[in-house]
Amino acid sequence: MDLALLLEWIIKSLVLILILLTSFAYLTFYERKALARIQVRIGPNRAGPGGWLQPVADAVKLIFKEELTPAKAYKVIFVIAPMLTLLPALIILAVVPFGSSITLFGRQVSLGITDINVGVLYIMAVASISVYGIVLAGWSSNNKYAMLGGIRSSAQMISYELALGLSIIGPILLAESMSIGEIIDAQRGIWFLFLQPVGAIIFWTATLAEVNRSPFDMPEAEQELTAGYHVEYSGMKFALFFIAEYMKMIAVSVILAALFLGGYRGPFVDQVPLLGPLYLFVKVFVLLFIMIWVRATLPRIRYDRLMAFGWKLLFPLALTNVFLTAVGIILADTYGPAFLWSIPLMSILAFLVVNYLARDRIATASAQAVSFRR
């Protein structure tokens, strides 16, 4: 085997992990700053100039914290569970290209770990593995809140995985490929966001639930579950859960950018390949801001509504979207490419119909929310 190739892969893996770790650290800072600004506060500003050393201070604090292990915990799994949570977050981006290939030290280097022909399915597989860390953490803690949080959260994740998987079918249908690289290349002319607006919305909602972000941060519902599945974790083991959550935020933003926003593609990227990662960074930065914005704006959904939303609204809507996309493609193949635009029209119509059908539930939910506030 080619030793240089092996070395290249090792270096690329290390670079990916380093990028993820750095962007995780600064994502926490970004989130705290953005949240603070939304709530008319200043946010962290003490550690270093403008607060820029805050992530370092957090890391040092967590390293020197005492780690507690409950006496009745199942020790081996108690240690393995946080590691199992981190792994999927690190490897899920292996199939996403970060740019076209560049020439480095006289050899052609592609910016991405690999591009397998079942990339989309790989993403689904890794996403489905990430349930284990949570359910095992909840079980091994031997604490009733942790157990409840872990099971709730895993049921939530598997429920939204369906809508997630179905919303990815739209881009596959349009690109006729499961490789992320080819899906990005198929968006040379137009982003799939415009052809698949409802698919993109479903994907975004489902990933919010998948990474347990607000308003679906059910496992961390402080009022009901104290802290959910990681209530017994402290120190660096807690940090592992924390790192995994924020890395997953970054990962799903990169994947959304690749599937619906053209990935690393942008003007002049074919001439100057180094622009690719820059475009991707800008897109991910904006998507992450939307996530933080959602957290600042929306209250947490009650658990029964969360499951009903996933199973009764999101899943049928995602299924409808797949079929409407297929119909639109047939129309376009029969009557001309302009008919591709029937996909967004039909799917938005379906979205409005579903919204109309669910109006009573939404009205009662908001009425209850108002009466609680009084």
Added chain:
Amino acid sequence: MTALQIIFLITAVITLGAAAMVVITRNLVHAALWLIMTFFGISVLYVLLNAGFLAVAQVVIYIGAISILMIFAIMLTRRVQQDFGPQTNAAWPWALVIAAALFGGLIWIFSGWGNFFTQAPVMGERADPLRQLGMALVSPEQYVIPFEVASVMLTAALIGAIMVAWERK
């Protein structure tokens, strides 16, 4: 031995070892975890056979869905997830004899099959196994009937699960 064979042997040993641990271990949750390890080993074997789609689908369905169901089932049925009773019962020598006979019979049947050492036909350079799989699933000459029947079976499983588990009010 080529590198491929070495990787195959290591994977096979790990898979079989994990499968043995499923039966040996007394903690049910640990058994489920060893089972996941076995599924993962099988998925690596699929990769070694150049069956990428099967490998990843194995992870999605067996590790991502079926094992989750098993863990849920363990947490649903058992108050204590540990079993302190003996792992074998009095009839174990008979089981051993039957298992050995079954194994011998399988070996005997398989030894009559002469295709163990024939090379699989190599696909052309331009052939895309994924596309061929997609076409085979829905073309009337190939697997469209099993494909449609699969959905009937899935529906039957769903209705059965609701009937068994959902006796409410």
Added chain:
Amino acid sequence: MLIEYLPIAILLVISTGLAALIVWIGNTFGPRRPTLRKSLPYESGMNPIGPGTRRMPVRFYLVAVLFILFDIEVVFFLPWAIVFRQLGLFGLIEMFVFIFILLVGYVYAWKKGALEWE
């Protein structure tokens, strides 16, 4: 083909190493002074009541069953989706039949109340 999966294996090994390293750092640098109070299960400062792991509601099991069925459906969708342009209307009808049968089960589950949580 096979060679495309090797980088994933390398990444997996390095990631496992990183996760182990983080756990090791925490074990090494953190203090360790366990007391009885600290090693009790956390229940908001109250004395813990009853066992920590208990049997969970059957509902979660049903959700997992539903999930398996529709997960298999999604996996069937994928090879269909990449050849859909060549199949045309015929492929659409076939997939519709497949989904329609599954939807019968879905509607049954809905009507039976398996999707309700209270």
